[in-house]
Amino acid sequence: MLHTVNIEKIISGGLGLGRLDDGMIVLTKFVLPGERVRVKETKKRRGYMEALPVEILDGSPDRIIPPCPYFERCGGCSFQHMSYSAQLSVKKDIVQESLTRARVALDHTEINPVLPSPKTFHYRFRIRLQVTSDGKIGFYQSGSNNLIEISRCLVATERINTALQELTGCALIKNTGADLREIELLHSPADDRLFAVFHEQRGKKLSTEFFKEFKKTSSLEISIFLKNKRTLSPVGESTAPEVLSQSFDESICGRAFDISWSPGCFSQVNAEQNLGLIKLVCLLFTKTESRKLLELYCGMGNFSVPLGLSGATVTGYEQNSESIKWARRNAEMAGLKKFFFHTGDVAQKLNELPGGTNRFDAIVLDPPRQGLGKSTPLLASLEPRTILYISCDPATLARDLAMLVERGYKLTTLAPVDMFPQTHHIESVALLEKN
Numbered sequence: 135m136l137h138t139v140n141i142e143k144i145i146s147g148g149l150g151l152g153r154l155d156d157g158m159i160v161l162t163k164f165v166l167p168g169e170r171v172r173v174k175e176t177k178k179r180r181g182y183m184e185a186l187p188v189e190i191l192d193g194s195p196d197r198i199i200p201p202c203p204y205f206e207r208c209g210g211c212s213f214q215h216m217s218y219s220a221q222l223s224v225k226k227d228i229v230q231e232s233l234t235r236a237r238v239a240l241d242h243t244e245i246n247p248v249l250p251s252p253k254t255f256h257y258r259f260r261i262r263l264q265v266t267s268d269g270k271i272g273f274y275q276s277g278s279n280n281l282i283e284i285s286r287c288l289v290a291t292e293r294i295n296t297a298l299q300e301l302t303g304c305a306l307i308k309n310t311g312a313d314l315r316e317i318e319l320l321h322s323p324a325d326d327r328l329f330a331v332f333h334e335q336r337g338k339k340l341s342t343e344f345f346k347e348f349k350k351t352s353s354l355e356i357s358i359f360l361k362n363k364r365t366l367s368p369v370g371e372s373t374a375p376e377v378l379s380q381s382f383d384e385s386i387c388g389r390a391f392d393i394s395w396s397p398g399c400f401s402q403v404n405a406e407q408n409l410g411l412i413k414l415v416c417l418l419f420t421k422t423e424s425r426k427l428l429e430l431y432c433g434m435g436n437f438s439v440p441l442g443l444s445g446a447t448v449t450g451y452e453q454n455s456e457s458i459k460w461a462r463r464n465a466e467m468a469g470l471k472k473f474f475f476h477t478g479d480v481a482q483k484l485n486e487l488p489g490g491t492n493r494f495d496a497i498v499l500d501p502p503r504q505g506l507g508k509s510t511p512l513l514a515s516l517e518p519r520t521i522l523y524i525s526c527d528p529a530t531l532a533r534d535l536a537m538l539v540e541r542g543y544k545l546t547t548l549a550p551v552d553m554f555p556q557t558h559h560i561e562s563v564a565l566l567e568k569n
Contacts, residue, residue: 135174135175136172136173136174136175136188137154137160137172137173137175137183137185138170138171138172138173138191139152139153139154139160139162139170139171139173139185140152140153140168140169140170141162141165141166141167141168141169141170141171142167143167143227143231144165144166144167144224144227144228144558145161145228145231146228146231146232146527146528146529146558147558148163148212148213148557148558149161149162149163150162150163150164150165150166150167150169150171152171152173154183158182158183159181159182159183160173160182160183160185161182161183161184161185162184162185162186162187163186163187163206163212163276164187164206164212164215165187165190166193166194166196166197166215166216166220166224167194167224167227168194169190169191169192169193169194169197170190170191170192171187171188171189171190171191172187172188172189172191173185173186173187173188174186174187174188194220196216196217196219196220197215197216197217198214198215198216198217199215200214200215201214201255201288202214202288204273204282204284207275207282208272208273208275208276208282208284209273209274209275209276209277209278209282210273210287210289210557211288211289211556211557212276212556212557212558213555213556213557213558214556218250218254218555221552221555221556222247222248222250222552225248225550225552225558225560226245226247226248226550228528228558228560229245229528229548229550229560229562230245231528232528232529232531232532233245233528233532233535233548235529235532236532236533236535236536237536238532238535238536238539238545239539239545240545240546240548243546243547245548245549245550246547246548246549246550247550248550248551248552248560249407249410249411249414249549249550249551249552250552251404251406251407251552251553251555252406252407252410253404253406253407253555254555254556255288255289255555255556256288256289256290256291256292257289257291257403257404257405257406257407257555258287258289258290258291258294258403258404259291259294259320259321259322259323259401259403259404259405260294260318260319260320260321260401260403261287261290261294261298261318261319262316262317262318263298263301263316263317263318263319264281264315264316265307265311265314265315265316265317266281266311267311267312268308268311269307269308269309269310269311269314270283270308270311271283271284271298271301271302271307271317272284273287283302284298284302285298285299285302286298286299288556289555289556289557290319291321293321293326293328294319294321294328296354297319297328297330297354297356298319300352300353300354301317301319304348304351304352306344306347306348306351307348310340310344312335312338313334313335313338313339313340313344314332314333314334314335314338314340315333315334315335315336316333317330317331317332317333318330318331318333318361318397320378320397321378322377322378322379322380323378323379323380323381323405323406324378324379324380324381324392325379327355327357327378328354328355328356328357329356329357329358329359329376329378329397330356330357330358330359331359331360331361331366331397332358332359332360332361332369333361334360334361334362336363339362340360345358345360345369345370346370349370357376358370359376359397366396366397366398366456376396376397377394377395377396378394378395378396378397378401379392379393379394379395380392380393380401380405380408382409382412382440385413386409386412386413386416386440387412387413387416387440387441387443387444388443388444389443389468391439391440391443391464391467391468392464392467392468393434393435393436393439393464394434394460394463394464394467395434395457395460395464396456396460398454398456398457399433399434399454399456399457399460400433400434400454400457401433401434401436402436402553403553403554404553404554407551407552407553408436408553410551411524411551411553411561411563412436412437412440414549414551414563415437415440415441415498415522415524415563416440416441416444418522418547418549418563418565419441419444419446419496419498419522420444420445422495422496422519422520422565422567424446424495424496424518424519424520425445425446425447425495426446426447426494426495426496427441427446427447427448427449427494427495427496427497427498428449428450428451428487428494428496428497428498428516428518429441429448429449429450429451429497429498429499430450430451430480430483430484430497430498430499430500430501430506431451431452431480431499431500431501431502432448432450432451432452432457432458432461432475432500433452433454433457433461433500434457434460434461434464435450435460435461435464435465435475436500437498437500437524438450438461438464438465438473438475439461439464439465439468439470441498442465442468442470442472442473443468443470446496447472447473448465448470448472448473448474448475449473449474449475449476449494450473450474450475450476451475451476451477451478451480451483452475452476452477452478452480453477453478453479453480454477455477458475458476458477461475462475480499480501480506480509481506481508481509481512484509484512484513484516485512487516493516493517493518494516494518495518495519495520496518496519496520496521496522497513497516497518497520497521497522498521498522498524499513499521499522499523499524500524500525501525503526503527503530504527504530505525505527505530505531505533505534506534507530507533507534510534510537510538511537511541513538514537514538514541514542514543517568518568519567519568520565520566520567520568521538521543521564521565521566522563522564522565522566523535523563523564523566524561524562524563524564525561525562525564526553526559526560526561526562527559528560528562531562531564535564535566538566539566542568542569543566543567543568543569544566544567544569545564545565545566546565546566546567547563547564547565548562548563548564548565549562549563549564550562551563
């Protein structure tokens with residue numbers, strides 16, 4: 135069934151929201167605020183309807199022609215039909231809407247303008263490709279397991295695209311697709327080295343001969359890793375260190391430093407915008423005049439090292455032992471003397487950490503997309519003067535902020551950061567202070 139709706143706004147998840155004459159909410163993709171569109175109903179749920187756009191009747195002046203031939207089919211990008219200025223405006227509105235729904239108020243200030251990405255395309259230094267049983271490579275269509283074959287990704291770096299083009303034409307992979315599940319491609323920002331992580335299908339085993347033949351026939355200078363369940367191991371011999379790295383100049387925190395990590399660690403995909411994110415976090419932290427810092431989900435020290443160089447004594451917790459190994463190494467290489475990194479489940483450690491005289495001045499956290507959730511009240515129980523919460527999901531951030539505000543904290547700064555141009559995803563940095 136076809137309907138005509140006016141798009142009121144874009145909500146979390148990147149969907150446009152409109153209403154039928156009877157008040158029924160309609161959610162649809164690839165639209166902009168203010169547009170009048172004809173949509174086709176795809177599914178009716180309690181209180182709202184899902185639909186797909188069929189025709190743009192009155193288009194927004196911010197609508198542009200998407201440059202990617204896979205757009206609307208590939209599940210990666212959702213905003214390529216918008217000008218970049220419109221993307222930033224929509225993302226700020228999504229953050230504001232999330233706060234409003236969670237009833238979180240800013241204290242006598244507004245949400246900062248979204249920090250734009252230095253690059254709007256070719257910014258991703260890491261992508262994860264799906265592989266079908268017949269060796270086809272690409273990304274899943276949004277909301278399905280239908281693979282869209284791609285030979286080039288406009289948001290990936292050119293180095294990654296060089297590797298992608300070779301992989302899609304590789305007869306060896308087409309003949310071994312049944313044993314492969316995914317291939318990750320990683321680009322080291324500091325030295326342009328390429329890495330590929332081959333993920334085996336459950337119950338399958340890629341042979342040594344496969345990797346020997348792949349390296350022999352490949353024109354790429356690329357380091358190969360194999361992922362089986364939770365085990366990640368390098369394949370073959372290499373004279374170069376099997377690490378990725380990024381360099382930072384003194385504008386970040388007053389001193390130049392490097393961060394290194396292995397393919398088994400989490401890293402920000404937008405390396406150039408990572409500089410802006412770290413600089414923002416350091417600026418907000420130094421304003422708090424805090425010194426004794428607890429960092430949760432510290433990873434390989436992306437924030438720990440520059441915060442330590444900014445004067446903090448850092449105690450970090452992270453579940454990934456590989457990341458903790460690199461956090462310690464990065465702190466030592468930066469010349470830090472006062473740091474303590476521990477492997478462990480963050481929620482469990484929050485239950486064990488003491489408050490009172492041993493409490494921390496500040497807490498910095500950068501949790502996964504699902505946020506801290508039920509463990510959020512434990513932050514307030516530690517009674518830090520300030521909390522810096524870095525989030526990649528406005529909805530879970532607003533939920534957790536609401537719990538902290540209920541427990542005596544006020545939200546004084548909320549700064550959105552566009553880490554993911556052309557998508558609905560947005561990073562945010564929230565600063566809370568104890569009332």
